[in-house]
Amino acid sequence: MKKEGKKLLLLDTGNFLIRKPLQTETKRRDALLRVDLLIHSYNEMGYEVVNVGEKDLMMGLKFLSEITQKANFPFISANLIDKKTQTRIFAPYVTKEIAKIKIAIIGLMDDQLNTLLQEIEPGLTLLDPITTSKELTKRLRDSSDLIVVLSQLGESKDRKLARENPQLDLILGGGGDALKAVMERVNEVPIYRLEPRGGYLGCIDYSLVNTRKPIKFLVSSERDDLEKRLERLITRSIQIKSEMARSEKQKAMRVKELKFLESKQKEVERTLLAFENKNFYKHVAIPVQLSVEDDPKIMREVEHYRAESAKLYKPKVASPPEKELSEKEMLAQIPKDSLYVGAITCKKCHEVNYRNWLKTKHAKASQTIVASPKYAQEECLICHSTGYGKIGEYATVDEIPLFLKGVQCESCHGPGRGHPKKGKIERRVTLGVCRNCHTKDQSPTFNYTAYLEKIGCKITK
Numbered sequence: 007m008k009k010e011g012k013k014l015l016l017l018d019t020g021n022f023l024i025r026k027p028l029q030t031e032t033k034r035r036d037a038l039l040r041v042d043l044l045i046h047s048y049n050e051m052g053y054e055v056v057n058v059g060e061k062d063l064m065m066g067l068k069f070l071s072e073i074t075q076k077a078n079f080p081f082i083s084a085n086l087i088d089k090k091t092q093t094r095i096f097a098p099y100v101t102k103e104i105a106k107i108k109i110a111i112i113g114l115m116d117d118q119l120n121t122l123l124q125e126i127e128p129g130l131t132l133l134d135p136i137t138t139s140k141e142l143t144k145r146l147r148d149s150s151d152l153i154v155v156l157s158q159l160g161e162s163k164d165r166k167l168a169r170e171n172p173q174l175d176l177i178l179g180g181g182g183d184a185l186k187a188v189m190e191r192v193n194e195v196p197i198y199r200l201e202p203r204g205g206y207l208g209c210i211d212y213s214l215v216n217t218r219k220p221i222k223f224l225v226s227s228e229r230d231d232l233e234k235r236l237e238r239l240i241t242r243s244i245q246i247k248s249e250m251a252r253s254e255k256q257k258a259m260r261v262k263e264l265k266f267l268e269s270k271q272k273e274v275e276r277t278l279l280a281f282e283n284k285n286f287y288k289h290v291a292i293p294v295q296l297s298v299e300d301d302p303k304i305m306r307e308v309e310h311y312r313a314e315s316a317k318l319y320k321p322k323v324a325s326p327p328e329k330e331l332s333e334k335e336m337l338a339q340i341p342k343d344s345l346y347v348g349a350i351t352c353k354k355c356h357e358v359n360y361r362n363w364l365k366t367k368h369a370k371a372s373q374t375i376v377a378s379p380k381y382a383q384e385e386c387l388i389c390h391s392t393g394y395g396k397i398g399e400y401a402t403v404d405e406i407p408l409f410l411k412g413v414q415c416e417s418c419h420g421p422g423r424g425h426p427k428k429g430k431i432e433r434r435v436t437l438g439v440c441r442n443c444h445t446k447d448q449s450p451t452f453n454y455t456a457y458l459e460k461i462g463c464k465i466t467k
């Protein structure tokens with residue numbers, strides 16, 4: 007985008023530094039490395055403003071303050087304050103000027119997090135975000151052309167914010183459970199939110215032709231729809247005219263339809279004219295992995311991180327080269343209290359399914375990531391192993407217990423303990439189960455019917 011000569015303002019809604027509480031020293035050190043990598047790459051990409059979320063505060067305020075020293079961009083938060091002094095910790099907003107447009111960017115956190123905040127940083131507290139935003143908007147409205155909120159309030163509070171503060175020009179919502187990018191307008195305020203997990207880069211594309219104040223932007227889709235309608239009307243008229251040239255049949259009716267089309271066309275043209283010399287915005291979610299090339303410099307840093315991180319997790323005793331275990335040895339490794347029992351257990355009674363499964367890519371899905379140049383620690387294991395997050399905490403492929411390596415039978419059929427007597431095994435495996443892992447960005451060519459044929463189990467039609 008920079009190369010195309012577009013003027014960019016890179017913003018982040020925050021909550022990106024630490025994902026979950028760090029229980030062990032190793033994880034803490036790994037997190038430090040990852041935070042360094044993140045800040046480095048954000049600097050490199052030229053991020054300009056980042057909001058603070060509760061996850062960024064997970065390791066305390068002192069830690070975050072140290073991080074902000076390394077960042078070339080400010081962290082902002084309008085409603086996070088020091089309990090004693092009642093003063094703000096970070097700047098409440100930042101103003102930027104792009105193409106002579108003054109943009110004020112406000113950061114907000116959800117005050118419901120106050121209880122959690124007491125645990126991680128008892129000296130801090132959160133003010134009501136909506137009141138805070140109203141006060142700031144009042145102060146900023148006259149001097150700003152656009153007021154943008156970076157929000158960690160969640161979907162329903164973002165809507166509430168829009169309802170109560172229509173002075174805002176854009177709310178960028180972080181978090182949420184949205185499965186795809188959504189742009190909605192509440193009270194005329196656009197709220198934009200992306201699929202979580204960072205697979206997409208959200209882009210709001212503003213085109214500015216009319217700089218008379220106050221500057222307003224309209225959604226371009228309305229204009230685009232009208233243009234499409236106009237095109238359809240014109241095509242239909244041409245079609246009728248050529249039909250009339252060929253035959254005299256139904257002439258009266260065709261003349262009537264032509265008249266009607268003409269009047270509609272004029273109407274649409276008039277409406278379109280009203281859009282002339284107006285400013286527009288549109289939104290696009292860019293799938294990062296598919297359409298953005300890796301930056302060599304950042305890739306080197308990622309490699310460096312992976313190497314350093316891998317060192318942290320190295321077992322104290324060098325693990326012997328993986329030798330083929332016998333079935334008995336494999337079975338012996340499965341804890342008696344584990345909900346998951348591994349494919350090797352299923353083999354006893356479902357020999358055919360087992361043999362077929364061994365031949366599929368699912369069986370080798372954990373090894374795949376070791377060989378991949380994109381090898382990162384835990385992220386990948388969510389989909390490239392079985393039961394991750396539900397049982398066991400493992401951080402590297404080496405650490406995955408054998409009976410959980412790969413995408414096992416139980417990833418699809420559910421945990422096998424107790425089966426076939428009571429148990430939770432399900433025969434039907436729905437599309438939703440596949441979609442847990444075969445997401446749009448990780449499996450862009452996924453097609454349920456075609457993929458089902460390759461999983462090694464007999465499908466009932």
Ligand code: HEC
Pocket residue numbers: 347348349351352353354355356415416419421422423425426431432433
């Ligand atoms: C001790 C033998 C045994 C083991 C071990 C075993 N199964 Fe089964 N499984 C059966 C029997 C018997 C049935 C048929 C029971 C029925 O039709 O209700 C069955 C049925 C199934 C079905 C079809 C269920 C249905 O409702 O039609 C699935 C799926 C299945 N097993 C998966 C597994 C998986 C996955 C494992 C390993 C985690 C496993 N089984 C381990 C004996 C076993």
Ligand code: HEC
Pocket residue numbers: 367368370371372374375388389390391392413417418435436439440441442443444454456457458460461
């Ligand atoms: C726990 C996560 C997970 C679930 C659930 C899952 N998959 Fe997969 N699937 C993967 C991963 C990871 C790979 C890539 C394996 C590799 O190449 O290392 C994969 C690969 C595949 C492949 C191989 C594609 C190829 O190029 O040959 C097929 C086919 C497939 N999955 C079908 C399915 C279907 C159908 C479902 C649902 C019934 C499903 N998967 C459920 C994670 C999953």
Ligand code: HEC
Pocket residue numbers: 374375378380381382385386387388389390442443444445448449450451452
């Ligand atoms: C959301 C689930 C998910 C996550 C997270 C994930 N993958 Fe995958 N991965 C898949 C699925 C599903 C496939 C199979 C895609 C297909 O064949 O359609 C796959 C395929 C692959 C493949 C094989 C591609 C090929 O050409 O056959 C590699 C390599 C891979 N993933 C590496 C990784 C690495 C490295 C990570 C961590 C940075 C990762 N994956 C994270 C789900 C995931």
Ligand code: HEC
Pocket residue numbers: 349352353356359360361363368413414415416417418419433434435458461463464465466467
């Ligand atoms: C990628 C998901 C997936 C994996 C992995 C998987 N299955 Fe299945 N399995 C299915 C689906 C889908 C069906 C078909 C259900 C239907 O249409 O009735 C099925 C059907 C079955 C059935 C009943 C039909 C038959 O073939 O007898 C059994 C038993 C079964 N699977 C066992 C297993 C075992 C054992 C493993 C591991 C060795 C395994 N499955 C791995 C998805 C999976």
